[in-house]
Amino acid sequence: MEVHEARAFLAVAEELHFGRAAATLRIAQPPLSRLIKSIEKSLGAQLFERSTRQVSLTPAGVALVEPAKALVAASEYARSAVAKSVTGETGRVRLGFAGASINRKVGELARHVRTQRPGVHLELRGSQFSHTALAKVLDGALDVAIGRWDFIPAELRSSVLGYEEVMVVLPSNHRLAGEPPIALADLADLAEESWVTLPSGPGAALQNRLVSLATAAGFVPRVAQVAPDSWTLVVLVAAQIGCALSLDSVRDNVSSDGVVFLPVADPQRPLEVQTVWRAADPNPALRSVVRIAQTLHGVPAGQESRL
Numbered sequence: 001m002e003v004h005e006a007r008a009f010l011a012v013a014e015e016l017h018f019g020r021a022a023a024t025l026r027i028a029q030p031p032l033s034r035l036i037k038s039i040e041k042s043l044g045a046q047l048f049e050r051s052t053r054q055v056s057l058t059p060a061g062v063a064l065v066e067p068a069k070a071l072v073a074a075s076e077y078a079r080s081a082v083a084k085s086v087t088g089e090t091g092r093v094r095l096g097f098a099g100a101s102i103n104r105k106v107g108e109l110a111r112h113v114r115t116q117r118p119g120v121h122l123e124l125r126g127s128q129f130s131h132t133a134l135a136k137v138l139d140g141a142l143d144v145a146i147g148r149w150d151f152i153p154a155e156l157r158s159s160v161l162g163y164e165e166v167m168v169v170l171p172s173n174h175r176l177a178g179e180p181p182i183a184l185a186d187l188a189d190l191a192e193e194s195w196v197t198l199p200s201g202p203g204a205a206l207q208n209r210l211v212s213l214a215t216a217a218g219f220v221p222r223v224a225q226v227a228p229d230s231w232t233l234v235v236l237v238a239a240q241i242g243c244a245l246s247l248d249s250v251r252d253n254v255s256s257d258g259v260v261f262l263p264v265a266d267p268q269r270p271l272e273v274q275t276v277w278r279a280a281d282p283n284p285a286l287r288s289v290v291r292i293a294q295t296l297h298g299v300p301a302g303q304e305s306r307l
Contacts, residue, residue: 001039003075006068008035012048013065016055090119091285096128096136096145098230102273103253105161105297106146112292120285131201137276143286144277148205156276159290161297163270165248166209167261169233171240174260181265187217194224194242196233205271210245213264234259247271 001009011021012032022029040047047061057065084090097106106124113122128136130147137145138155152158168182168190176186191214200207214221224242227233230250237244238258251261275293277286 001042001068001071003071005035005039006071008032009039009047009061009064010068010072012036012055013057013061013068016057018055084119086284088120088284088286088288089117091283091288092121092123093283093285093289094123094125094141094143095289096125096133096142096147098126098129098133098147102146102249104249105273108296109289109293112296113289116292117285117288120288122289129199129201129204130206131199131204134276137278140278143281143283144275144289146273146275148271148273149276150205150208152274152276155279157279158274158276159294161273161275161293164273165263165270166206166213166268167246167248167251167263169237169244169246169259169261171237171243172258172260173240174243176262177260179262180260181263183265184213184217187213187264188219190243191217191219193222195221196225196227196236196242196244197221197223198230198233199226199228206245206247209271213245216266230254249273 008021008025011024012018015021015024018029018033018036022032025032036048043060043064045060046058047064049056049058081090095106095109097103103126110122110124113120125142128142128145128147130145130149133142133145133147134149134153134156136142138153146161148164149158168187170177176182176189179186195210197207197210198204210221225236227236227244230246231254233244233246234250234254234256236242246261248261248263275290277290
């Protein structure tokens with residue numbers, strides 16, 4: 001039975017009158033009568049008792065009512081599902097993020113997506129450093145990523161979610177620990193110190209900032225160890241393996257026993273926390289997630305048209 005046949009059958013079953021059923025379906029009565037006869041022939045059973053005075057359902061007709069309703073409901077559900085996918089109300093979005101320094105923003109975004117787009121499954125992929133997340137967005141392994149980048153490839157679109165302050169992390173017993181903020185001259189005093197860094201890569205903004213600050217202070221950082229994440233970086237500094245460059249968001253999200261976070265006194269451009277996604281990505285659910293993120297954190301001037 002086709003969906004249009006089920007609709008015709010149900011109209012007659014509800015009205016028990018071919019004329020009224022035809023009017024409901026907005027067709028003429030003769031085509032409706034022919035369609036019902038065709039259905040009966042196809043099913044091999046009479047569905048209606050017809051007389052000059054009334055129309056009634058046969059036992060076969062009664063048995064067909066619920067299956068016909070289910071068929072129509074399934075058709076409507078399929079139509080609705082497709083419509084919602086087109087408008088971004090349903091779908092899957094894979095979001096990559098680094099971890100400690102960004103988890104509050106990710107959590108806030110996930111809550112709002114769940115509230116505003118309950119049909120969108122936001123699949124969170126943690127432990128994605130900015131440069132690796134960027135590569136995964138480019139190759140399609142991720143749909144969107146949150147991180148910090150000094151440059152964005154032309155194939156991607158981006159939107160700023162917020163700004164973070166760069167900070168120097170020192171063991172709590174370090175000679176400079178009690179003298180915040182730290183100036184470039186103080187950084188020069190750290191020229192002989194060992195440094196703990198995060199993995200570097202193309203566009204890794206925090207690691208590039210360490211290099212630029214050290215260069216301005218007249219030295220090249222001597223890297224003692226590369227930490228796999230910000231939590232480990234803080235632990236290594238507390239263990240006096242070296243000093244490090246980090247962010248105020250890490251200070252606010254990671255236990256900092258045994259370390260101090262010092263702001264840099266010299267004027268510093270804050271690091272931008274951004275979302276990035278493929279410009280040519282056709283996924284409407286992705287657009288919905290990006291719009292929610294921009295609503296939460298404000299769309300920077302000139303970026304409204306970049307969706």
